[in-house]
Amino acid sequence: MSDQSSCVEVEAELDIVAARQSGRTMAKEMGFGEVDQARIATAISELARNIYLYAKKGVIIISIIQEGGRIGLRIQASDNGPGISDLQQVLQDGFTTSGGLGAGLPGVKRLMDTFEITSEVGNGTEIISIKWLR
Amino acid sequence: MSDQSSCVEVEAELDIVAARQSGRTMAKEMGFGEVDQARIATAISELARNIYLYAKKGVIIISIIQEGGRIGLRIQASDNGPGISDLQQVLQDGFTTSGGLGAGLPGVKRLMDTFEITSEVGNGTEIISIKWLR
Amino acid sequence: MDKQTKEKKVSDRYAQMLHQYIQHGSEDALYNAQQLSKSMIDKGVSPEEIVGFHIESIKKDFLNIQPEVLQSFDFLLEIMIGYGIQYREHVSLREKQIQLQSEIEIAAKMQQTLLPPIPSSIPSDLELGICSVAAKRMSGDYYHVFVDNSGYLCLAVADIIGKGIPAALCMSLIKYAIESLVDHPLDPHTLLSSINRVVEKNIDINMFVTMVYGTYCFSDHVFRYASAGHEPSLYYSAQDDQFYDLEAKGPVLGLTHEATYQEQSIEVQPNDIIILFTDGLTEIRVEEERFIERDEIKELFNEYKHLPAQEMADSIHKQLLKLSDFELQDDQTIVVIKRSA
Amino acid sequence: MDKQTKEKKVSDRYAQMLHQYIQHGSEDALYNAQQLSKSMIDKGVSPEEIVGFHIESIKKDFLNIQPEVLQSFDFLLEIMIGYGIQYREHVSLREKQIQLQSEIEIAAKMQQTLLPPIPSSIPSDLELGICSVAAKRMSGDYYHVFVDNSGYLCLAVADIIGKGIPAALCMSLIKYAIESLVDHPLDPHTLLSSINRVVEKNIDINMFVTMVYGTYCFSDHVFRYASAGHEPSLYYSAQDDQFYDLEAKGPVLGLTHEATYQEQSIEVQPNDIIILFTDGLTEIRVEEERFIERDEIKELFNEYKHLPAQEMADSIHKQLLKLSDFELQDDQTIVVIKRSA
Ligand SMILES: [Mn+2]
Ligand SMILES: [Mn+2]
Ligand SMILES: [Mn+2]
Ligand SMILES: [Mn+2]
Numbered sequence: 001m002s003d004q005s006s007c008v009e010v011e012a013e014l015d016i017v018a019a020r021q022s023g024r025t026m027a028k029e030m031g032f033g034e035v036d037q038a039r040i041a042t043a044i045s046e047l048a049r050n051i052y053l054y055a056k057k058g059v060i061i062i063s064i065i066q067e068g069g070r071i072g073l074r075i076q077a078s079d080n081g082p083g084i085s086d087l088q089q090v091l092q093d094g095f096t097t098s099g100g101l102g103a104g105l106p107g108v109k110r111l112m113d114t115f116e117i118t119s120e121v122g123n124g125t126e127i128i129s130i131k132w133l134r
Numbered sequence: 135m136s137d138q139s140s141c142v143e144v145e146a147e148l149d150i151v152a153a154r155q156s157g158r159t160m161a162k163e164m165g166f167g168e169v170d171q172a173r174i175a176t177a178i179s180e181l182a183r184n185i186y187l188y189a190k191k192g193v194i195i196i197s198i199i200q201e202g203g204r205i206g207l208r209i210q211a212s213d214n215g216p217g218i219s220d221l222q223q224v225l226q227d228g229f230t231t232s233g234g235l236g237a238g239l240p241g242v243k244r245l246m247d248t249f250e251i252t253s254e255v256g257n258g259t260e261i262i263s264i265k266w267l268r
Numbered sequence: 269m270d271k272q273t274k275e276k277k278v279s280d281r282y283a284q285m286l287h288q289y290i291q292h293g294s295e296d297a298l299y300n301a302q303q304l305s306k307s308m309i310d311k312g313v314s315p316e317e318i319v320g321f322h323i324e325s326i327k328k329d330f331l332n333i334q335p336e337v338l339q340s341f342d343f344l345l346e347i348m349i350g351y352g353i354q355y356r357e358h359v360s361l362r363e364k365q366i367q368l369q370s371e372i373e374i375a376a377k378m379q380q381t382l383l384p385p386i387p388s389s390i391p392s393d394l395e396l397g398i399c400s401v402a403a404k405r406m407s408g409d410y411y412h413v414f415v416d417n418s419g420y421l422c423l424a425v426a427d428i429i430g431k432g433i434p435a436a437l438c439m440s441l442i443k444y445a446i447e448s449l450v451d452h453p454l455d456p457h458t459l460l461s462s463i464n465r466v467v468e469k470n471i472d473i474n475m476f477v478t479m480v481y482g483t484y485c486f487s488d489h490v491f492r493y494a495s496a497g498h499e500p501s502l503y504y505s506a507q508d509d510q511f512y513d514l515e516a517k518g519p520v521l522g523l524t525h526e527a528t529y530q531e532q533s534i535e536v537q538p539n540d541i542i543i544l545f546t547d548g549l550t551e552i553r554v555e556e557e558r559f560i561e562r563d564e565i566k567e568l569f570n571e572y573k574h575l576p577a578q579e580m581a582d583s584i585h586k587q588l589l590k591l592s593d594f595e596l597q598d599d600q601t602i603v604v605i606k607r608s609a
Numbered sequence: 610m611d612k613q614t615k616e617k618k619v620s621d622r623y624a625q626m627l628h629q630y631i632q633h634g635s636e637d638a639l640y641n642a643q644q645l646s647k648s649m650i651d652k653g654v655s656p657e658e659i660v661g662f663h664i665e666s667i668k669k670d671f672l673n674i675q676p677e678v679l680q681s682f683d684f685l686l687e688i689m690i691g692y693g694i695q696y697r698e699h700v701s702l703r704e705k706q707i708q709l710q711s712e713i714e715i716a717a718k719m720q721q722t723l724l725p726p727i728p729s730s731i732p733s734d735l736e737l738g739i740c741s742v743a744a745k746r747m748s749g750d751y752y753h754v755f756v757d758n759s760g761y762l763c764l765a766v767a768d769i770i771g772k773g774i775p776a777a778l779c780m781s782l783i784k785y786a787i788e789s790l791v792d793h794p795l796d797p798h799t800l801l802s803s804i805n806r807v808v809e810k811n812i813d814i815n816m817f818v819t820m821v822y823g824t825y826c827f828s829d830h831v832f833r834y835a836s837a838g839h840e841p842s843l844y845y846s847a848q849d850d851q852f853y854d855l856e857a858k859g860p861v862l863g864l865t866h867e868a869t870y871q872e873q874s875i876e877v878q879p880n881d882i883i884i885l886f887t888d889g890l891t892e893i894r895v896e897e898e899r900f901i902e903r904d905e906i907k908e909l910f911n912e913y914k915h916l917p918a919q920e921m922a923d924s925i926h927k928q929l930l931k932l933s934d935f936e937l938q939d940d941q942t943i944v945v946i947k948r949s950a
Contacts, residue, residue, distance in 0.1 A: 016640060034342070035317055035320035038342070038345045038349050087935075134271065168664060168686065169658055169686065172683070172690050175295075222594065241694040245690070245693075289680070297684070302687055305690065309695060315656050315689065326681060329681075336670075339630070339634060340666075343639065347659055348656065350646035350650055355692065357699065361706060365706060368773075374813065375775045375778050381813070433774055434715040434716045434719055437720070447789070448785065470723065472718060
């Protein structure tokens with residue numbers, strides 16, 4: 001495996017594509033199947049798009065983690081944007097598929113195995129999400 | 135068009151396949167697209183399967199109808215089986231995908247454009263369903 | 269069997285059945301595909317996984333496939349990921365829905381226990397029949413019947429404007445409001461004024477209730493009634509062989525804090541009938557588009573007036589249910605009082 | 610634009626974007642695919658239609674495609690029909706769910722109006738604070754406070770065992786039951802016996818209610834209380850600087866037709882505090898797995914006891930909400946009575 005982690009600064013729509021690409025490549029090298037590769041790319045895409053649309057600027061760090069004999073791909077999305085005031089509402093099952101801060105997050109939860117979010121209004125958001133290689 | 139209507143007696147699982155086939159052929163000849171052909175075949179299949187499983191014996195009549203300048207494929211499924219006592223329940227959105235008398239009927243409703251059912255306990259069931267060619 | 273092995277098995281089945289179809293191209297392979305589809309849905313396999321199975325199978329079956337065609341599947345797969353999210357949302361929404369429906373089921377049963385039984389102490393020259401059926405699981409119709417200490421049969425029929433869960437909550441208020449008031453029996457118009465205050469105080473401004481309240485005196489056979497914007501009751505005079513509307517002016521409950529209600533009375537003769545009901549009886553669409561008319565309802569009542577009170581109520585309901593294609597648009601309540609010959 | 614033209618447009622977009630992807634094979638075409646997927650879901654395009662678009666595009670783009678590969682799509686399409694049904698079911702289920710949720714929203718607002726305001730006629734040496742918060746939209750907790758004619762502050766705190774819509778219906782029964790009983794004030798143990806009969810008569814056998822009922826005399830500062838299987842209240846003695854459980858034996862409401870309740874009393878001294886609450890306060894998971902203990906609740910009460918009654922109730926709730934990661938497992942109700950110095 002070439003890299004153990006990759007870091008993409010997200011500021012423009014092109015960066016979303018770069019983050020997807022780097023996640024997909026890493027997932028492929030790790031041995032994820034095609035369906036999981038596409039799921040991971042979509043999840044990264046949603047996270048990066050949220051940064052781009054609402055925080056304007058942020059970073060996506062994709063890395064390989066090992067834990068209890070398992071190996072997984074870990075996505076960390078961090079920004080110093082406006083933050084989310086009502087986490088409960090944002091994480092509620094998507095009655096919407098597009099539009100609004102955090103609209104894609106329930107989808108990310110469904111695509112990945114774990115999902116953790118910390119957000120403070122005015123101080124930004126950090127999301128960590130893992131997909132385990134079975 | 136070779137036939138204006140076709141009639142399949144349903145008594146065995148093979149007859150279900152025959153009914154599907156004849157519906158698909160007719161749909162294709164009428165100019166339905168591939169997706170609609172598959173929808174029509176699936177709808178016929180569900181109706182024939184219901185006859186096979188619960189009425190043991192019945193008939194599927196597939197015909198072309200014209201009405202108000204439109205042309206459509208009409209499926210009629212008739213049997214003298216046990217009938218359905220609670221139509222409201224059977225037509226309710228399928229919290230089940232399989233099993234039980236009339237299990238596939240809500241699906242048929244969603245695949246076709248019109249759906250009418252008459253059923254009498256002990257006296258059998260008749261279903262007429264149409265797909266319009268757009 | 270762990271998840272991975274299970275998935276392998278499903279994908280193997282997919283590959284095998286697809287292979288068969290490609291070899292023979294026959295309809296029965298597609299019939300099998302339909303059965304496979306059902307079983308995969310039962311197993312919770314999501315649509316992007318199906319595309320994944322398809323790609324795997326194609327790769328194995330067609331070693332010389334054009335690379336561009338193979339590549340096109342990645343695009344399809346990408347599109348299908350969104351549908352996969354929708355599919356999994358559906359599975360969890362369905363669970364929630366099942367949970368909610370079981371709650372509603374329990375609540376509907378509780379509602380049934382709120383309805384009083386037919387009182388046993390009615391004199392033999394009077395017959396009472398009641399039929400009350402909800403359009404959905406929860407009803408917004410309510411009736412109350414009881415015999416008070418002074419020998420009056422007291423009857424209330426109410427309709428909550430609004431449906432579902434809020435209407436059910438409101439109905440329980442109406443019940444307890446009536447029960448707490450009828451400890452000391454009141455004139456119909458006074459009772460409606462009191463209930464109006466309770467409703468106005470406790471119920472959301474967007475919710476209204478119509479009610480008809482009547483008392484039937486066992487000794488002089490006078491029926492006194494008042495109405496809070498409720499569908500006029502009907503009175504059948506045997507002597508005239510005719511139905512009359514029992515009109516009484518008064519605003520719906522909950523509109524204003526102080527409301528006054530007109531009180532009317534009639535002397536009920538042998539073979540006369542009084543029918544209280546809710547507007548669910550007129551919320552019937554006949555002949556595709558048109559609502560049923562009050563005159564048609566009267567005709568219907570006329571048709572069944574020879575029956576015992578309970579049978580009359582039940583038959584009217586059944587006939588209306590049939591007319592509305594077995595799908596009630598509104599809750600229906602019918603209370604029939606018959607004075608025998 | 611009619612349906613057919615719309616569909617044509619969507620399928621053209623699919624073909625065009627797929628064509629681009631096949632030509633350049635780049636990730637940004639897949640990113641576009643994801644956006645297309647979302648917009649198609651918004652438009653209600655179902656998954657078998659997607660496969661249909663794919664087949665059309667492939668046919669156009671690859672005139673020399675192996676016929677068997679093309680044929681394989683019919684199989685995929687057949688499988689996807691079932692998912693299309695599921696998808697359309699999801700769309701309609703989502704609508705139903707939105708409808709139900711708006712009903713629940715209205716009902717929850719109605720519930721709020723069932724709760725009484727804090728009475729204004731409390732003497733200045735007594736302070737009352739109340740905080741009641743539902744875990745979900747509908748609450749199964751209830752409280753009732755009022756000052757009766759003889760100068761007693763009467764307090765009830767009840768918890769319906771069971772949640773959601775049935776609990777809400779049950780709560781309205783409890784409210785009206787209490788209201789109709791308190792016209793002529795009763796001893797706590799007598800009141801519980803009466804309420805028990807109402808609950809037993811009207812409520813489903815599978816539904817139980819716990820309740821604590823107390824009266825506080827403004828002149829001699831004696832607090833008398835009885836409990837129907839309710840979480841013991843707490844009494845803070847300023848002199849001892851200690852919290853005591855206020856235990857009183859008695860079965861939960863609705864279990865048997867006739868039930869008797871033990872009645873207890875305490876003399877409340879200046880600076881003493883009484884706290885009635887529901888078990889929602891102890892249904893808090895701390896440190897991942899363990900439930901909070903009653904002693905810890907006491908410590909929490911101790912920490913906030915210097916605050917005015919209302920602030921004390923609110924602060925305790927807020928602290929517990931934080932401890933439970935902002936996700937209440939059960940409804941919480943706290944009633945605080947403080948006698949000033
Ligand atoms: Mn109504
Ligand atoms: Mn009505
Ligand atoms: Mn509870
Ligand atoms: Mn509780």
